[in-house]
Amino acid sequence: MTTIIDGRQLARELNAKTQQRVAQLAQRGITPGLAVIIVGTDPASSIYVRNKHKKAGQLGIRSVVRTFSPTVSQTELLAAVAEYNADPTIDGILVQSPLPAGLDERAVFDAIAPEKDVDGFHPLNTGKLFGNLPGPYPVSCTPQGIMTMLKSLHQPLAGKRAVVVGRSNIVGRPMAALLLNANLVVTVAHRYAQDLRALTKTADVLVVATGITHLIKAADVKPGAIVIDVGMDRDAQGKLTGDVDFDAVSPVAGAITPVPGGVGPMTIATLMQQTVDLCEWREQRGNN
Ligand SMILES: Nc1nc2c(c(=O)[nH]1)N[C@@H](CN(C=O)c1ccc(C(=O)N[C@@H](CCC(=O)O)C(=O)O)cc1)CN2
Numbered sequence: 348m349t350t351i352i353d354g355r356q357l358a359r360e361l362n363a364k365t366q367q368r369v370a371q372l373a374q375r376g377i378t379p380g381l382a383v384i385i386v387g388t389d390p391a392s393s394i395y396v397r398n399k400h401k402k403a404g405q406l407g408i409r410s411v412v413r414t415f416s417p418t419v420s421q422t423e424l425l426a427a428v429a430e431y432n433a434d435p436t437i438d439g440i441l442v443q444s445p446l447p448a449g450l451d452e453r454a455v456f457d458a459i460a461p462e463k464d465v466d467g468f469h470p471l472n473t474g475k476l477f478g479n480l481p482g483p484y485p486v487s488c489t490p491q492g493i494m495t496m497l498k499s500l501h502q503p504l505a506g507k508r509a510v511v512v513g514r515s516n517i518v519g520r521p522m523a524a525l526l527l528n529a530n531l532v533v534t535v536a537h538r539y540a541q542d543l544r545a546l547t548k549t550a551d552v553l554v555v556a557t558g559i560t561h562l563i564k565a566a567d568v569k570p571g572a573i574v575i576d577v578g579m580d581r582d583a584q585g586k587l588t589g590d591v592d593f594d595a596v597s598p599v600a601g602a603i604t605p606v607p608g609g610v611g612p613m614t615i616a617t618l619m620q621q622t623v624d625l626c627e628w629r630e631q632r633g634n635n
């Protein structure tokens with residue numbers, strides 16, 4: 348029997364816990380604040396930002412969305428980040444990725460105060476993650492959400508072989524660090540891998556984040572493996588599909604995430620969780 352990892356249900360459970368934490372903060376007169384910066388009108392990014400804003404509102408988090416035209420200058424963007432860095436009502440700041448060409452995304456991420464870096468993209472936070480330093484600090488929401496999904500399976504993971512396909516800063520690299528910190532034996536594969544399929548076939552935990560529709564087929568997966576599909580691709584008919592051929596792979600896998608309804612909802616639930624984390628950590632530090 349293959350377990351279908353239900354990201355929507357796990358997100359509901361996580362959001363319920365976050366909502367309770369928000370209610371506890373409210374009793375002390377504290378409202379967590381999230382600032383979301385989006386540049387341009389990319390339809391997918393606009394939907395993700397709208398969903399973040401909506402979910403925040405449902406949980407009692409105050410969210411502000413600032414939308415810039417694609418012609419915004421780097422200086423204006425950095426000024427908006429600086430404004431939120433200095434705003435005591437804002438606990439978490441995120442800049443929706445990708446930024447339009449011509450803007451230096453890395454410089455904008457680096458300008459976010461590390462203690463408000465709700466996406467965990469600041470080098471201080473990624474450095475802590477890669478050094479396996481003691482927390483707390485925020486971690487990129489998609490891989491952090493995947494760790495929550497893996498924990499929901501209640502399977503021992505230490506010593507298992509993990510293969511992460513894709514090495515992006517948002518998913519592949521922090522995913523590898525989280526799995527390594529959880530004592531898995533981790534391989535990161537990418538476009539230069541000489542025999543990708545020989546690698547994926549060794550994985551007890553396979554995480555695929557490439558943006559290549561149905562890259563992973565049944566023959567590429569070890570029987571019983573946990574398969575996590577981060578892909579959000581469109582097939583020839585425009586239908587949302589993953590990097591894993593779900594219909595072919597699910598009979599082979601021990602557990603598998605669907606697309607949609609897998610990793611995506613957990614990304615947003617983790618963002619909400621981390622906004623409240625940042626708010627609580629700030630309180631614990633004494634509002635600094
Ligand atoms: N600043 C950031 N930018 C981006 C991140 C991020 O974590 N921080 N991740 C992705 C986009 N993303 C959130 O921003 C995101 C993508 C997809 C989903 C989601 O719920 N997907 C649904 C399907 C949605 C659809 O139908 O199109 C699902 O998988 O079920 C949530 C968040 C890149 N940018």
Ligand SMILES: [Mg+2]
Nearest residue numbers: 513514515557
């Ligand atoms: Mg990649």
